[in-house]
Amino acid sequence: MGVGTSTFVTRWINFLTMLLAIAVIIFGVWMSTHHDGCRKSLTLPVIGLGAICSWLFGCPEKHLHTIMVSDCAVLCLGGNPGLYSIGVILDMKLSCLLRYKEYQLQDFSSWFLKELNNSHNWEKLKVCLVKSEDCNYLSKKYKTLKQYKSAKLTPIEAGCCRPPSQCGYPAVNASYYDLTFHPVSPNNDCKRYKNSRAIKCYDCDSCKAGVAQYMKIEWRVVAIFNVVLFVFLREAVCKWKWVALRNMGGGPRTFPGGVNKWKWKRMHEKLARDKQKRLIEQEKQLYEARIRSHIRSTLSPDHRSAAAASHSPLSPHDQIKALADRFVKDGAQDLWNNRDGPLTPTPTPTSSPTPNLNFCPKHTRGYRSVPEVRNNRVGAHKYRVWRKGSDDSSSESESEGEIELSSKMGSSASLGEYDVKRERRVVPKLSEEVEFIRYELNKRKLSQIEEHESEEQHTILSTTRFDECSISPLTIKALSSAGYVHMTRVQEASLPICLEGMDALVKAKTGTGKSVAFLLPAIETVLKATSGNRVPPIFVLILCPTRELASQVAAVAKVLLKYHDGIGVQTLVGGIRFKVDQKRLESDPCQILVATPGRLLDHIENKSGISLRLMGLRMLVLDEADHLLDLGFRKDVEKIVDCLPRQRQSLLFSATIPKEVRRISQLVLKREHKYVDTVGIGCIETPVKQSYLIAPHESHLQLVHHVLKEHILQTPDYKVIVFCITGMVTSLMYNLLREMKMNVREIHSRKPQLYRTRISDEFRESKQLILVSSDVSSRGMNYPDVTLVIQVGIPSDREQYIHRLGRTGREGKEGEGILLIAPWEEYFLHEIKDLPLQKFPLPDIDPQTKLKIENSMAKIDNDIKEAAFHGWLGYYNSIREIGREKTTVAELANRFSESIGLQRPPAIFRKTAIKMGLKDIPGIRIRR
Numbered sequence: 001m002g003v004g005t006s007t008f009v010t011r012w013i014n015f016l017t018m019l020l021a022i023a024v025i026i027f028g029v030w031m032s033t034h035h036d037g038c039r040k041s042l043t044l045p046v047i048g049l050g051a052i053c054s055w056l057f058g059c060p061e062k063h064l065h066t067i068m069v070s071d072c073a074v075l076c077l078g079g080n081p082g083l084y085s086i087g088v089i090l091d092m093k094l095s096c097l098l099r100y101k102e103y104q105l106q107d108f109s110s111w112f113l114k115e116l117n118n119s120h121n122w123e124k125l126k127v128c129l130v131k132s133e134d135c136n137y138l139s140k141k142y143k144t145l146k147q148y149k150s151a152k153l154t155p156i157e158a159g160c161c162r163p164p165s166q167c168g169y170p171a172v173n174a175s176y177y178d179l180t181f182h183p184v185s186p187n188n189d190c191k192r193y194k195n196s197r198a199i200k201c202y203d204c205d206s207c208k209a210g211v212a213q214y215m216k217i218e219w220r221v222v223a224i225f226n227v228v229l230f231v232f233l234r235e236a237v238c239k240w241k242w243v244a245l246r247n248m249g250g251g252p253r254t255f256p257g258g259v260n261k262w263k264w265k266r267m268h269e270k271l272a273r274d275k276q277k278r279l280i281e282q283e284k285q286l287y288e289a290r291i292r293s294h295i296r297s298t299l300s301p302d303h304r305s306a307a308a309a310s311h312s313p314l315s316p317h318d319q320i321k322a323l324a325d326r327f328v329k330d331g332a333q334d335l336w337n338n339r340d341g342p343l344t345p346t347p348t349p350t351s352s353p354t355p356n357l358n359f360c361p362k363h364t365r366g367y368r369s370v371p372e373v374r375n376n377r378v379g380a381h382k383y384r385v386w387r388k389g390s391d392d393s394s395s396e397s398e399s400e401g402e403i404e405l406s407s408k409m410g411s412s413a414s415l416g417e418y419d420v421k422r423e424r425r426v427v428p429k430l431s432e433e434v435e436f437i438r439y440e441l442n443k444r445k446l447s448q449i450e451e452h453e454s455e456e457q458h459t460i461l462s463t464t465r466f467d468e469c470s471i472s473p474l475t476i477k478a479l480s481s482a483g484y485v486h487m488t489r490v491q492e493a494s495l496p497i498c499l500e501g502m503d504a505l506v507k508a509k510t511g512t513g514k515s516v517a518f519l520l521p522a523i524e525t526v527l528k529a530t531s532g533n534r535v536p537p538i539f540v541l542i543l544c545p546t547r548e549l550a551s552q553v554a555a556v557a558k559v560l561l562k563y564h565d566g567i568g569v570q571t572l573v574g575g576i577r578f579k580v581d582q583k584r585l586e587s588d589p590c591q592i593l594v595a596t597p598g599r600l601l602d603h604i605e606n607k608s609g610i611s612l613r614l615m616g617l618r619m620l621v622l623d624e625a626d627h628l629l630d631l632g633f634r635k636d637v638e639k640i641v642d643c644l645p646r647q648r649q650s651l652l653f654s655a656t657i658p659k660e661v662r663r664i665s666q667l668v669l670k671r672e673h674k675y676v677d678t679v680g681i682g683c684i685e686t687p688v689k690q691s692y693l694i695a696p697h698e699s700h701l702q703l704v705h706h707v708l709k710e711h712i713l714q715t716p717d718y719k720v721i722v723f724c725i726t727g728m729v730t731s732l733m734y735n736l737l738r739e740m741k742m743n744v745r746e747i748h749s750r751k752p753q754l755y756r757t758r759i760s761d762e763f764r765e766s767k768q769l770i771l772v773s774s775d776v777s778s779r780g781m782n783y784p785d786v787t788l789v790i791q792v793g794i795p796s797d798r799e800q801y802i803h804r805l806g807r808t809g810r811e812g813k814e815g816e817g818i819l820l821i822a823p824w825e826e827y828f829l830h831e832i833k834d835l836p837l838q839k840f841p842l843p844d845i846d847p848q849t850k851l852k853i854e855n856s857m858a859k860i861d862n863d864i865k866e867a868a869f870h871g872w873l874g875y876y877n878s879i880r881e882i883g884r885e886k887t888t889v890a891e892l893a894n895r896f897s898e899s900i901g902l903q904r905p906p907a908i909f910r911k912t913a914i915k916m917g918l919k920d921i922p923g924i925r926i927r928r
């Protein structure tokens, strides 16, 4: 074994034995505080272990001083157990006689006194006292336990027992005596002695407790001795460097150049890093050369063939992509240096007719995760703008700038100063070729920009990038890996305000990235809020109206927190057992909590400890704020807000904010909050084609089937949501479409949470699927690429219509929405008259399909139909405009019941009828 290895091994032995010694000491301390006679037997092994540890700790080697240290340790430790064992043996003989008298009941036997607090035991003791020959006077003297305790008796006095050793019983151990011998004393106490610990009073449990107490002292001695020895040896190592010198620096130098192993290793790692850097730089140069050759080959016919000949199998575009990908890899940006040029291009001044050259947007995209510091390094000289009409001389006068431009036709898009050709091509006069190339490139760039501008009108994205805003680089990195580079308009408008810490009420159309807009400031808030607590407080609370939405928001938060270790997100939603929630919150503490109001309130009211954790809250977010402040949720939200600290930031987000909600928002927001509206007043501009269909209710199911069939024919990758008025009507629609052999799923509040989550996830991932849903999916749910939304029956209000419609046409994509209403629901069109809805001509449904639908309907269980009827009646009865005419409601309900194939309208409970105001209304049947 080499000396280096030996040193390494010795180091580890030292370290491990140090850990062992600490463990021994902790054990000794623990033993000294837990009196239990049985563990007495462990005394010697523990001391022995301590000795071995200490010996290894000072593991002897060749050096004299080390031997001295270890010998000292061995002597100390070896001597100690010897002396100690003698002491223990002597104690066994003597301590029972001598030491019992040193104790007072109060001092040592908390155990015994605790036992006596049980009145039964005290009575027993008293009886013993009376019976006792020696101490029966005690029973007269101390009538109560209190008197007995305060008398400060010794155990012998207190229990009136003779120590068994006095009776002549040989000690087996400190608390156990050999009773096979006859007692030497005729005293009755001696005859009564028993080894049983279960017998109180006379039989000397107090004495045994004394023994135990004595053992406690023994253990204290062990512990103190170990601590002293440990400190001594540590001092020897650290201060006097007896052992350390030998182990580390003092040993022979074993590696070339006289360096030790660690330095040698570090040196090699550095060399490897440098090599990697060099390789990447070479690659950059290669890439740059390719770009230039590509330009020449495309622009100059003379050069084309030559360039093509020199091409490698990788095209320049692929080369750029490969390189960009390479740089996007974690840590690659660290290899970037000043000479490489900017990581984020400065936006070109709009006054300039021609923007700076940038061949490859993908390339720059690759650097979006790079921290801001790097982005700020955009030097003015890096971006040159070619000015139209500037002649050669003016180019000359701009000297460096223009010259640099000419040479950077490739490199500005590429990688900075590695313009190998520049040295050769940058000549005092610009060649015609360069001028031509420049002209062509500018033309190309202009057309790109025009294209981009026309695209922009349909996109939700702004020109502002995330890395221009002061958010954590790790978040930017996560945003980049999620594919987010530019902010959406709502993010651009709201982020600066939210990051400043102001309260805000933000309105933006559906599917435009509101979740990211509030999650980014939420993450920043957590990062700013430091907490040394073991269980961190909840810094951010996000309230959502539905369970699915809460889970979705938490999922987005997790994406953004990908690189933030130690920041946790949890959801608190209904449908999960309360205890499970509680355990999860305790075992996996989080700083961001996404909750539905009902379940959060349950936790607050049941004092599950969440209120305490909410005391540190810094930010409250209400997603779909108008709905949360609506009558259904308002009370719960108010109660929750009452439990939160007043000093907090509050953010309210929604696609719709009616006037009354703006007023109520004061419940949550500070007076001096900001209102951000990226929608425009009143109306939602959307790329979604909207139309409505008016048809008698009886034909609605057939129409839905027809519209779906048509849509599926026209859209191979269809993805449709059919919104129904209630959960039970949803179930009926689902069953019918399933019977009609359509690829359909259902989701509504009557389904168990696990099922809802599964269906929601499935629909998010799928194409060619129809989801029949109640309003649980109407708000916030981000199902990508939904091609059509059908709303069957009027939504509860204008806002609900907008939110349901917002499930399609997200992220600026196209979509279609159809509202299917009965003639008596037509009044609703007035509420949405500002929206661009077109009337859809009533299609002809062929009798064959009608028959098929009727047959399918006949197969559906009557229970489902009856439940749908009840849901239908309840819903329309609650709508002001329809519900006030009770007779009409009853009549319409009966027609609905007929249309779904029920023989007669189902009866409703008397109580329900009274509540709904439908008692004694003709056509309403009451259940007996």
Ligand SMILES: Nc1ncnc2c1ncn2[C@@H]1O[C@H](COP(=O)(O)OP(=O)(O)OP(=O)(O)O)[C@@H](O)[C@H]1O
Pocket (backbone or CB within 6 Å): 461, 483, 484, 485, 486, 487, 488, 491, 508, 509, 510, 511, 512, 513, 514, 515, 516, 654, 655, 779, 780, 781, 782, 784, 806, 810, 811
């Ligand atoms: N900066 C961005 N760049 C690209 N896509 C983005 C950006 N921000 C968000 N998105 C995407 O936009 C989509 C819609 O986002 P989100 O669900 O947050 O919209 P929303 O405004 O909350 O919609 P709703 O009003 O329906 O709740 C998501 O797919 C999200 O990934």
